[in-house]
Amino acid sequence: MRRFFRPSIWVMGRLKYLQKFLLLAVFLGVPFAVLRNEFRTKTLEDIDFSTKELYGILYLEPTAQILRVTLHYLTLTPVANQLDDPTLLEERSTLDQQIGEALAAVDAVDAQYGAILQVTPHWADLRAEIEALRQTYPQMQTRQRNDTIDALTQRLLRFITRVGNTSNLILDPDIDTYYYMDTVVTQLPQMATYLNEINSTVIGALSGRGLRLQDTTLLVTYEEIIINQLASNQQGFEFAFEYNPALREDKGLLLTGHVGRVQSFLLTTSREILGRAPGFRAELDRSEDYGTAAGFYRAARNTIDAVFAFRSTVADGLYDLIDARVNGYYQRQFLVGSVLLLGVIPAIYFAIGFYLSVRGTIDDLNTATNRMVKGDNAVAFEPHTQDELAEVGLAFDKIGRELMAARDSALESARAKSSFLATMSHELRTPLNAILGFTGILMSGMVKGGAQLAPTQQELLQRIDTNGRRLRDVINDILDLAKIEAGRITVTVTEARPRQFLDETVSAMRSLALNKGIALELHFAVSAPEVVLTDMRKVSQMLTNLLGNAIKFTQKGGVYVEVRGGATPADWQIEVRDTGIGIPKDSIGRIFETFRQVDESDRREYEGTGLGLAIVRSLAEAMQGSVAVVSEVNHGSTFTITLPKRLDVKEV
Amino acid sequence: MLTSNPEDWDILLVDDEPDNLAVLEMVLTYSGATVTSRRSAQTALELLKQRSFDLALLDIRMPMMSGYDLLKAIRDMHAPERSDMILIAITAHAMAGDRERMIAAGFNGYISKPVEVSTIMSTIRQIVEDYLDQRNVMME
Numbered sequence: 001m002r003r004f005f006r007p008s009i010w011v012m013g014r015l016k017y018l019q020k021f022l023l024l025a026v027f028l029g030v031p032f033a034v035l036r037n038e039f040r041t042k043t044l045e046d047i048d049f050s051t052k053e054l055y056g057i058l059y060l061e062p063t064a065q066i067l068r069v070t071l072h073y074l075t076l077t078p079v080a081n082q083l084d085d086p087t088l089l090e091e092r093s094t095l096d097q098q099i100g101e102a103l104a105a106v107d108a109v110d111a112q113y114g115a116i117l118q119v120t121p122h123w124a125d126l127r128a129e130i131e132a133l134r135q136t137y138p139q140m141q142t143r144q145r146n147d148t149i150d151a152l153t154q155r156l157l158r159f160i161t162r163v164g165n166t167s168n169l170i171l172d173p174d175i176d177t178y179y180y181m182d183t184v185v186t187q188l189p190q191m192a193t194y195l196n197e198i199n200s201t202v203i204g205a206l207s208g209r210g211l212r213l214q215d216t217t218l219l220v221t222y223e224e225i226i227i228n229q230l231a232s233n234q235q236g237f238e239f240a241f242e243y244n245p246a247l248r249e250d251k252g253l254l255l256t257g258h259v260g261r262v263q264s265f266l267l268t269t270s271r272e273i274l275g276r277a278p279g280f281r282a283e284l285d286r287s288e289d290y291g292t293a294a295g296f297y298r299a300a301r302n303t304i305d306a307v308f309a310f311r312s313t314v315a316d317g318l319y320d321l322i323d324a325r326v327n328g329y330y331q332r333q334f335l336v337g338s339v340l341l342l343g344v345i346p347a348i349y350f351a352i353g354f355y356l357s358v359r360g361t362i363d364d365l366n367t368a369t370n371r372m373v374k375g376d377n378a379v380a381f382e383p384h385t386q387d388e389l390a391e392v393g394l395a396f397d398k399i400g401r402e403l404m405a406a407r408d409s410a411l412e413s414a415r416a417k418s419s420f421l422a423t424m425s426h427e428l429r430t431p432l433n434a435i436l437g438f439t440g441i442l443m444s445g446m447v448k449g450g451a452q453l454a455p456t457q458q459e460l461l462q463r464i465d466t467n468g469r470r471l472r473d474v475i476n477d478i479l480d481l482a483k484i485e486a487g488r489i490t491v492t493v494t495e496a497r498p499r500q501f502l503d504e505t506v507s508a509m510r511s512l513a514l515n516k517g518i519a520l521e522l523h524f525a526v527s528a529p530e531v532v533l534t535d536m537r538k539v540s541q542m543l544t545n546l547l548g549n550a551i552k553f554t555q556k557g558g559v560y561v562e563v564r565g566g567a568t569p570a571d572w573q574i575e576v577r578d579t580g581i582g583i584p585k586d587s588i589g590r591i592f593e594t595f596r597q598v599d600e601s602d603r604r605e606y607e608g609t610g611l612g613l614a615i616v617r618s619l620a621e622a623m624q625g626s627v628a629v630v631s632e633v634n635h636g637s638t639f640t641i642t643l644p645k646r647l648d649v650k651e652v
Numbered sequence: 653m654l655t656s657n658p659e660d661w662d663i664l665l666v667d668d669e670p671d672n673l674a675v676l677e678m679v680l681t682y683s684g685a686t687v688t689s690r691r692s693a694q695t696a697l698e699l700l701k702q703r704s705f706d707l708a709l710l711d712i713r714m715p716m717m718s719g720y721d722l723l724k725a726i727r728d729m730h731a732p733e734r735s736d737m738i739l740i741a742i743t744a745h746a747m748a749g750d751r752e753r754m755i756a757a758g759f760n761g762y763i764s765k766p767v768e769v770s771t772i773m774s775t776i777r778q779i780v781e782d783y784l785d786q787r788n789v790m791m792e
Contacts (some may be wrong), residue, residue, distance in 0.1 A: 430669060433766035437675030440769025446682035472766065504751075 017358050021351055022071030037121045043333045048504055049168050051328045053177075055113040056167020060160060060185065061312065062105035068308045069098040071196040071302055074149045077138055077206050079293050088294055095136060117166045119159075123323050126159050133241060146522055148202045149200065153193045160189055169318075173242040174325075179236035180318040182416040187236075188311040191262070192304050194222045199300030202273055211273065219273065220647045223266050230259050230369040244321075258310040265303040323593035334598055361389040364625040365396060372400045374570055421482035428475050480541075484618040491623060493647050498563050502574070506561055509547045511608065516551060519558025529572045533646045538619045539574070542627070545612040546576040546639050554580035554636070566642050571625075577638040583631040591629065592617040616641070625648055654706050654738075656781045659684035660746070665721065666696040667711040667742060675767055676709065676742075683773050692715035697725055701704065702732055707780070711742045719743075723758050738783050740776065742767075 002009070012020055052472035073095040107122065114120035133152065164170045164185035172178055191220050201218055205211040237255050241248040272291070333348065334557035360385070368381040381397035441447060443461045453461070483489055506522045514519035543561070550559040557579025566573045583591060592613050613627075616639075620627045631637035654660065656685050667673040680687045688705070688756075690696035693714055708726070712719035723739055727784050741754045741762035754762045761779035763772060 026762030429766075431671070434669075434675065437672065437767050437769060440767075441675060441678050441682075443768055444679075444682075446678055446769070448682060 017355055021355060025351075036336075039336060040333065043329055047326055047329045047333075049170075049246060050322050051331070052116065052167045053169050053172060053322045054319060054326065055116055056163055056169045057083065057184070057315050057322070059109045059113050059117060059119070059163050059167065061315060062102055062109055063156075063160055063163065064308060064311055064315075064370050066099070066102040066106060066130070067153075067160070067192065068304065069095050069102055070152065070156065071192060071234070073099055073134075074137065074145075074152065075196055075200045075203065075300075076297060077295065078142065078145055079203050081138065081365075082207050083293060085294060088297070099130065099134065103130065111356060119163055119166055121342040122159060122162060126155060129155065153196075157189055157193065160185060170183065172322075174321075175246060176240040177258075177318060177321050177325075178567065180314055180321065182236055183233060183505065184311055184315045184318055187229055187233055188307055188314075191226055192307050192311075194226050194229070194298060195262070195304050195307065197264070198222050198226075198269060199297060199304070201492060202269065202300070203293040203297050205273075206291070206296055207602070219269070223270065230262055234259060247317065247321075251314065254310060254313055258307070261306050262303060265299065268299070273592045280466055296483070343534060357385050358389060361387075365393055368393075368397065368400065375404075382474055418482045421478060422636045425475050425479035429472065432468060432472050434464065436472065439468060481611050481618070484615065484622070486650060488617075489622050491538065491647070493533050493535055495531055495585045496534055496539075497530065498528060498532060498572070499530070501536045501540060502543065502561075502563060505543050506547065509544065509551065512548075512551050513559060516554070516558060518551065518554050519560075520547070520551070521558065522561045523563070525562060525564035528563040529565065529645055532572060532643075534643060535623060535647070538623060539641075539643065542619050542641055543576070545616050546641070549574055549612055550578035550580065550634060550637070550639075554578045557636070566645075570644055571642050572645050573639045573643075575638060576640075577636065579636040582635055582637055583629070583632040584633055588629060588631060592627070654780070654784065656777055656784065657684075658777070661685040661780075662706045663687050664696060664699070664705040664708040665689045666691075666709065666714070666719070667695060668692060668714045669711075672711070672742075672765065672767065675769070676772075678768055679767070679772055680776075693719070693722040693725075696722060700726060700729070700734060704731070705737055705761070707738045707776075709740045709742055710759075711765075715745065720757060727758055736747060738780060741778055753772075 001335045013024075015023065034233055073092065076088060076092050076095060080092045106127070110120055110123050114123060133148065137145070137148065161170075164181065169177075169181045169185055172181060184626070189331070198219055201215050202211075234255065237251070241252065273296075364381060364384065381400070384395050439461055442450075442453070443465060445452070445460065502520060506520065510520055547559060559576065559578045562575045562577070563572050564575070565571070617627050620641055622641070624647060626642050628640045628642070629637060658680070661680075663680055663682070663767050665673060665676055665687055666689075667676065668691055670691065673691065677689055688699070690699060693710075694717055696708075696710075697717075705729040710722050719741055723741075724737065726734055726737065738760045739758065741757075741759045742765055743754070743762050744765040745763050751762060761775075763775050
C-alpha cells in the first residue's frame with residue numbers, strides 16, 4: 001500500500017500545507033472545470049439546437065398558409081374563369097389577396113429567423129416565383145397550368161422540407177417530436193397537395209370536359225395514397241403517444257377528427273364521383289355539394305383547410321414539446337450550476353478551515369516547544385482539535401513532560417553534587433591551609449628556640465610544601481567550578497576601570513613569568529574602554545586563569561595581553577596571546593570542557609587540574625560574554641574574552 | 653609611638669580557625685610583635701572595650717559576627733585610640749578590586765588566605781608604612 005503511494009508521499013512530504021492544498025485544488029479543479037465546461041457547452045448546444053427548431057416551427061406556420069392559399073388559388077382560377085361564376089371570381093380575388101398577406105407574413109418571420117435558418121435566399125427566389133405566377137397564371141393554357149401547379153407545389157414542399165432541415169426539426173431524435181414533426185413538415189402538406197390534385201381533377205371534369213379514364217385512374221391512385229397516409233399518420237401518432245402518453249389526451253381526439261374528416265371526403269368523392277361510369281355527365285349533377293364544380297371545390301377546399309388547421313394544431317403541440325425541452329435545458333443548467341457552486345463554496349470554506357486548524361495545532365506545538373525550551377513545564381500542549389495532529393501534539397506533550405522531569409531530576413542531582421563538592425572542598429582546604437602554613441613556618445625556621453634543620457629535612461619540607469600547593473590549586477579549581485555549576489555564582493556589577501584592575505591582575509602574575517624567564521606585557525589599545533559596568537572580580541579571575549595557563553605552557557618568548565573594543569560598540573575584549581606549545585586542531589574543540597587537557601602526556605609535563613578553561617568559559621557566559629581561541633602547534637595560542645561594556649545585572 | 657618595626661607592634665588577631673590563628677601568631681611572634689589572639693568577633697570586642705591595640709587583623713568570614721561587623725563596631729566606639737587602630741582584613745580568595753572594597757569599608761589593608769609565610773610580614777609592614785606616611789602627610 002505505502003509502496004504504491006511512495007511517489008505521492010515523496011511529493012507531499014516536500015510541500016508546505018498551503019502548497020499541498022494548491023496541488024490538490026489543481027488536480028481536482030482542472031478536471032472539474034473541464035467537465036463543467038463540457039457540460040455547459042453541451043447544454044448551450046442543446047439549447048441552440050432546439051431553439052432553432054422553435055424558430056423553424058414559427059417559420060413554417062405562414063409558409064404552410066402560402067401553400068394552402070396558393071393551392072386554392074391555382075385550382076380555383078381556371079374554373080372561375082371558365083364558368084365565369086361571380087362568386088368564384090370573387091373568391092379567387094380574395095385568395096389572391098390572401099396570397100399577398102401570406103407572403104407578407106412569411107416576410108415577417110423571414111426577417112426574424114431567415115438568417116438563422118439560412119433560408120432567406122431560397123425564400124426570396126420562391127417569393128419572386130409566386131409573385132410572377134400571380135401575374136401570368138390567369139392567361140395560361142390548361143396543360144401549362146397543370147405543369148405550373150405541379151412545379152410550384154413541389155417547390156413549396158421542398159422549401160418546407162428545407163426549413164425543416166435547417167431548423168433541425170427533421171434531425172430531432174426524440175420519438176414524440178419526430179412523429180409530430182413528420183406530420184407537420186412532411187405528411188400533412190403532402191396530403192394537402194394530393195387532396196388538391198383530387199380537387200383540381202374533379203372540378204376540371206365537372207366544369208365541362210367530363211371525367212376521363214385517366215382522371216378516374218388518378219383519383220383512385222390519390223385516394224389510395226391518402227388513405228395510406230392517414231394510416232401512416234395514425235401509426236406515427238401512436239408511436240408518439242406511446243412515448244409520451246400525455247399527448248394522447250391533448251391530440252388524440254383531434255387526430256380522430258382529422259382522419260374521419262379526410263376519410264369522409266374521400267368516401268363521398270368515391271361515391272359521388274367514382275361511383276359513376278366515365279362519360280355519365282348527367283349523373284354528376286345529382287348532388288348539390290359534389291355535383292357541381294363550385295360545390296366540389298368548396299368541399300375539397302374545406303377539407304384541405306381542415307388538414308392545415310390540424311397541421312397548425314399539431315405544430316402548436318410540437319412547439320410546446322420543444323419549448324418545454326428548452327426550458328428543461330435551462331433548468332438543468334441552472335441546477336447543475338447551482339449544485340456546483342453550492343458544492344464548491346463549502347469545499348473552499350472547509351479547506352481553509354482545515355488549513356487553519358492544521359496551522360493552529362502547529363502553532364500550539366511551536367508555542368509548547370518554546371515554553372519547554374525555556375524550561376517552563378507548567379503547561380506544555382493543550383489540543384484544540386480532535387484529529388490526528390492533536391494525537392501528535394499529545395504524544396509530543398508526553399515526551400516533553402518526561403524529558404522535562406528527567407531534566408529536572410538531572411539538574412537537581414547536579415545541584416546536589418555541586419553542593420556536596422563545595423562543602424567538601426571547603427573542608428579539604430581549611431586543614432590544607434594549616435598544613436601549608438605550618439610547613440612554611442618550619443621551612444622559614446620561625447619556630448622560637450627550634451634547632452636548625454638538616455638539608456634533607458629541609459628538602460622533605462619543600463616537597464610537602466610543593467605537593468600541598470598543588471593539592472590546594474586542584475581544590476580551589478574544584479571549588480570554583482562547583483560554585484559555578486551549583487548556580488551559586490553571583491554577579492556583582494560595579495563601575496570598573498580596566499586600566500586599573502587589569503593592571504593589578506597582570507602584576508600579580510608577573511613574578512610567575514619572571515621566574516620562567518618569559519615576558520608578560522599588558523597593552524591597552526586606543527579602542528579599549530575607560531570605564532565598564534561589570535563584575536571585575538570575575539573578569540580578573542578569568543584573566544588570571546588564562547595567564548596561569550599561558551605562562552605554564554610557554555617556555556620562551558612571552559605572554560601578551562591586549563585590551564580593546566569589541567566587534568560591536570557594545571562589547572570589549574581581552575586578548576591573551578602566548579608563544580607556547582599551542583593546541584592541536586583536533587583537541588581545540590574540547591579544551592573548554594571540564595577536566596580536559598590536550599592529552600595525558602601534557603598532564604604529566606604540565607601540572608594542573610584542567611578546570612581553568614572550563615571556569616573561564618562558565619564565568620564568561622555568566623556575564624553574557626564568550627571566550628574564543630585560535631592556536632597553532634609550537635607557535636602559541638590566543639584566547640579572546642568578549643564581554644559587554646554594560647552588563648545588565650537583572651538578566652544574569 | 654607606632655613605627656614600621658614589628659617589635660613595636662601590639663597586635664590583636666581574630667580568626668575562628670585555630671590553625672590559621674596559630675600560623676599567623678607564630679609568624680608575627682617570630683617577627684617580634686606582641687600578639688593577642690581571639691577566636692570570635694564577640695570576644696575580641698569584649699577585649700577591645702577594655703584596651704586598645706596598634707593593629708588588628710580580622711578574619712572576614714566568621715560565624716555569628718563577621719570581620720566587617722567587628723570593624724563597624726570598633727569604628728563606632730568613638731574612642732580616639734580605638735578608632736585610630738590599623739585594621740587589616742584577612743580574606744580568602746582575594747581578587748583585584750577587593751582592595752578597594754576593603755578600603756571603602758574602612759580597613760587599612762588586607763592579607764589573603766591562605767597565609768603565605770614568606771610574604772606575610774612584608775605585606776603587613778607595607779600597610780603600616782602606608783598608614784604612617786598618610787598620617788604624616790595629614791599632620792603636616
